[in-house]
Amino acid sequence: MESDAHPVESRPLDQLTITVVHDNYPFADGFKTAWGFAVHVAGARRNILFDTGSDGPLLLENLDKLRIDPAGIDALVLSHVHGDHAGGLTGLLQANPRVEVYLPASFPDRIKELVRRAGAGVVEVDGPQPVCENVYTTGVLGRRVQEQALAIRTSRGLIVLTGCAHPGIVPMVDAARHLCGGDPLLVMGGFHLEWTMSAKVERIIAAFRSSGVRYVAPTHCSGEKARLRFEERFGPAFFSVGVGKAVTLADLA
Ligand SMILES: [Zn+2]
Numbered sequence: 001m002e003s004d005a006h007p008v009e010s011r012p013l014d015q016l017t018i019t020v021v022h023d024n025y026p027f028a029d030g031f032k033t034a035w036g037f038a039v040h041v042a043g044a045r046r047n048i049l050f051d052t053g054s055d056g057p058l059l060l061e062n063l064d065k066l067r068i069d070p071a072g073i074d075a076l077v078l079s080h081v082h083g084d085h086a087g088g089l090t091g092l093l094q095a096n097p098r099v100e101v102y103l104p105a106s107f108p109d110r111i112k113e114l115v116r117r118a119g120a121g122v123v124e125v126d127g128p129q130p131v132c133e134n135v136y137t138t139g140v141l142g143r144r145v146q147e148q149a150l151a152i153r154t155s156r157g158l159i160v161l162t163g164c165a166h167p168g169i170v171p172m173v174d175a176a177r178h179l180c181g182g183d184p185l186l187v188m189g190g191f192h193l194e195w196t197m198s199a200k201v202e203r204i205i206a207a208f209r210s211s212g213v214r215y216v217a218p219t220h221c222s223g224e225k226a227r228l229r230f231e232e233r234f235g236p237a238f239f240s241v242g243v244g245k246a247v248t249l250a251d252l253a
């Protein structure tokens with residue numbers, strides 16, 4: 001594992017491509033959808049997969065269509081233990097038994113063993129730590145469901161990726177901000193607002209605004225009503241994402 005003792009001194013990334021490779025929302029033609037979420041991050045020192053979605057074969061099929069070689073993935077970060085994020089793990093390990101898997105330390109031993117038996121590495125995450133230069137896990141947040149988010153330092157600002165955001169999307173964004181500093185350029189992933197009253201969604205949008213969040217890409221478990229609300233409030237800074245969608249720094253001008 002690479003370590004980064006001086007994260008603040010390293011130059012932030014000036015190139016990055018985040019591609020949605022598994023989602024229950026469609027985006028581009030020719031990709032299959034299924035409940036769950038996974039994104040591929042290219043442009044940092046390591047190629048990173050954040051979550052695996054629920055369905056390994058579907059994940060691998062989508063990666064193939066996107067010409068992303070699963071064997072080229074260096075690190076897999078699993079946000080939390082739920083099957084719609086970790087369900088594709090076995091499929092990915094079959095395609096890439098050398099990947100390094102960052103998972104919350106609270107994961108069951110059975111899953112850690114499954115990873116080790118495949119020949120892959122296990123990194124048990126508790127507090128914040130680098131995955132590589134400019135890419136950090138926030139560390140595990142939440143009590144009921146333990147979950148980590150990914151924070152990426154770019155030349156245009158901080159990017160935060162969330163799986164389901166069970167600990168709350170605002171605390172997860174705040175954890176990334178405190179870890180990396182600077183205003184969030186983009187928050188993307190599951191916001192977990194399916195059952196949230198609209199007044200609370202408005203408060204979350206207000207909290208995003210006061211945190212300086214510029215672009216939003218709520219998907220997966222964000223809830224259709226909340227997605228529409230974010231779209232109304234953020235206008236052109238709202239990204240409608242789904243499987244097959246790629247976001248680059250050039251899109252975040
Ligand atoms: Zn979940």
Ligand SMILES: [Zn+2]
Pocket residue numbers: 036037082084085163164190220221
């Ligand atoms: Zn989920």
